[in-house]
Amino acid sequence: MNLPLLAVRNVMRNRFRTTLTICGVAVAVLCFVLLRTVVYSWTVAVDQAASDRIGTRHKITFIMPLPRRYIDEIRSVPGVTAATWMNWFGGKDPKNERDFFATIAVDSRSFLTVYDEIVVPPEDLERWYQDRKGALVGDALAKKKGWKVGDRITLVGTIFPGEWEFHISGIYTATRKSVDRSTLWFHWDYLNESLPERLRDTLGWVVSRVSDPARTAEISKAIDARFEDRDVQTLSMSERALNLSFMGMLSAVLTAVDIVSVVILVIMMLILGNTIAMGVRERTAEYGVLRAIGFWPRHLAAFVLGEGMITGLLGGALGLLLSYPIVEQGLGRWVEENMGALFPYFRVPWPTAALALTLALVLGVVASLIPAWRAARLDVITALRRMD
Amino acid sequence: MAAPQGHLSPAEGAYRSEPQVRAIARLRGVRKVFQRGAERITVLDGLDLEVPDGSFEALMGPSGSGKTTLLNLIAGLDRPTAGTIEVAGANLTDMTDGELARWRARTIGFIFQSYNLMPVLTALENVELPLLLTKLPAAERRKRARTALRVVGLEHRLHHFPRQLSGGQEQRVAIARALVSDPQIIVADEPTGDLDRHSADEILDLLERLNKEFRKTILMVTHDPHAAERATIIRRLDKGALT
Known part of the structure; x- marks a missing residue:
């Protein structure tokens, strides 16, 4: 037995609640991955544009x-x-x-x-x-x-x-x-x-x-200069800039999608924080006992932060596991077939997957900061009185 | 017990018959006032007390008389409003919170009325818990926890969770947890309060044994005269003063 194991066991104490919380985090991560994939897929034409x-x-x-x-x-x-x-x-x-x-x-x-x-x-x-x-x-x-x-x-x-x-x-x-x-x-x-x-x-x-890809701006100017005094004038730009100008029309939509993906994570953090705070309240007496037998406030804080981290990580991992079949295999295929002009490559990019997992873990810790602080500040006597 | 054996040797149990017994706890002019809203409640008022080393003391008194407060002060869980408390050679009033936590881990074993075992840990893991704060290797921690459970007669329940144990067995696990770090003093707050008579007697037998065979100083708060009879010294508190 060791201290991290105690944190793990505490996570699984109320399995029903923990399962619901992990599922909640997983759904939030799934939505985050989906929205980020929309943004990625939309911008892939810019990112992957030929430089020449x-x-x-x-x-x-x-x-x-x-x-x-x-x-x-x-x-x-x-x-x-x-x-x-x-x-x-x-x-x-x-x-x-x-x-x-x-x-x-x-x-x-x-x-x-x-x-x-x-x-x-x-x-x-x-x-x-x-x-x-x-x-x-x-x-x-x-x-x-x-x-x-x-x-x-x-x-x-x-x-x-x-x-x-x-x-x-x-x-x-x-x-x-x-x-x-x-x-x-x-x-x-x-x-x-x-x-x-x-x-x-x-x-x-x-x-x-x-x-020479480095000369695209210069050559673009040269092309436009050819037609400067004609009835029909031209506008030339690199493929990337051309795609960006098209994307510019959709920038408000992309910004909205970005904001929604962040809001989803904040909601996830609040749900997680509430669940962890509930667990800490229920275990006040136990924390009192731990403090009595010599555990330090930082030990209790570490237990709570550990719980948040584990829950966030499990939820994040489940969310990612779900997102691959749902976003990439199911929805992604449909989008590529039906909306290929807008989303030519609708797949979960690995940086998005890594970001989602990292954010789930970090937000799990952030969500448990206040409960951890409260657990660490528990007065031993008051906590022990909660036993009866 | 595999723990340092200094306080556990049954051979030293006869010391109580010696005329000069040193005090393991010495309280001088201890005053404890609680602030409840605008009201100030004086729970202990200028209390002096010496607890002989190796004694088995019962603290009795009506509810609100200050028994648990006194126990908490001696155990280093709380600080007095005034006065000095010296326990096991340490002046608790001068210690920081961190020093008190370390001191408690070394010196005091706690037994609570509601057992307060971690429901997610087995009996063995619950007993091992205080040893996680030491630098002992895992195998040694486990060995000591097994020994403590053997002392309380639960070597056959090592891997049972608290929900799989009876109330008496749970309290025995709690006693093993209190014992495992080989503390000088065991404080027990109504240790038989939640138990039936038969289980209570078993727990009291065990406490008596710890006191006599292992030379543990035991401070027990109880309402039960039957339990108090097992103690070598019975003290009564009323309105914050020893009577």
Whole structure:
């Protein structure tokens, strides 16, 4: 027997209450992990952005297009090694129009040179290049929709009206977490050729690769300088900055999620503190006996802090154990398949798991500070009187 | 007992017949006043007392007479408002709280009316508890705890939890806990108060044995005249004064 064992035994004294408390902490940790994973997943596009890519869009807004001829001028800017372009298509599955996934028209000749983190089997790629109506779909989207190579599908255009037929040429995966694996990529030529004359030859945005990631700011300025005196001016920035500017629109939501995750932990701490305080009150007489037989106030404080720490740790560990199957396997899969554009990689990051466990432990200790202080300050005589 | 045997040797039990008996506790002009709201209650008023070493004393008196307060003062649990208390060669009035805690662990064994064992610990672990404050290795602590439980006749209940023991057995575990660190003095506050007559007699037999065979000085607060009869000295307190 030793002093830590006594603290452990005290934790398990009222098993029902302890179990409920541990479950309460576990649920709080689970919610914390879930919310932090939402924030992480949302920001993963920024964190994982390629450092050698520059995005160029219309200076006024995303939704205004650029003239096609700009691509050649951008490619000629010193430092730009490759450039591709794409247009947001906005297609929907007529069988389930509420089922959102990104549909983007890309220049198939240059697309995979710029986005080399996208992995397509060579035979699929060859098939795509050969088929004007061919499309590449992410593995998450293919799994969700039950699509396989060779399938013919029809989408309804929301920006470009009408029914559009596509052939599934291949299924892509990605080597980088920021890639949305629930997107459908198809030939820009197919879109362009299908449009009325007045709508043709416009680009949604251009993405360039540069030779030196350290020069992205300089090259961005050089690109924009090219079009400074044109009717359509551009705004270029690194992929990270581009993603950040998009994220900026959601910053209030992310801040709210951050605040809620902290509030959850505070609530957890109050619940834990209350339970520990209750236990200390019930054991006042025992603490009196311990003090009588020679234990010091710091021993009693250590017992109480130890209880808080153990309860916090057990709750944290249980919360994490639950969060992996619930957040990562269950919810995460669903989110990646259904909301891949917003949450391309919905997995519990290990720093979040470590933070949750550490916070559960630390908050367990913090929650027991006041009960520990009270236990240490117990007057022996008063405590012993509580025996009867 | 595996503990230092100085105070446990049955062979030394005959000392009480010697004419010169030193006092193990000496109280001079002890006054204890409690403040309860605006009211000041004087529980002990200028009390003088000498407790002979190796004696078995019973403190009797009506409720509120100051018995437990006196016991707490001698055991170093409380401090007097005025006067001096010297116990086992130490002046308790000069000690800090930390020094008092260390002194109690070495010098005093406590027995309470409600036994007050830790419900989450076995009999053996409860008895081992005071030894956790020493530097003894775990094996030695365990050995001494077993010995103490053997002394009180519970060697067959080592791994039972308090809820698995009878009241008398629980009190015997509490006595073993009081005994395990080989204290000079055992203070017992109504040790038979919660027990039936048969169990009470067993506990009193045990206390008598500790006093006679192991030379422990025993100070026992009791309302029970039957229990007090076992003591070698009976003192009566009334309104804070010895009568």
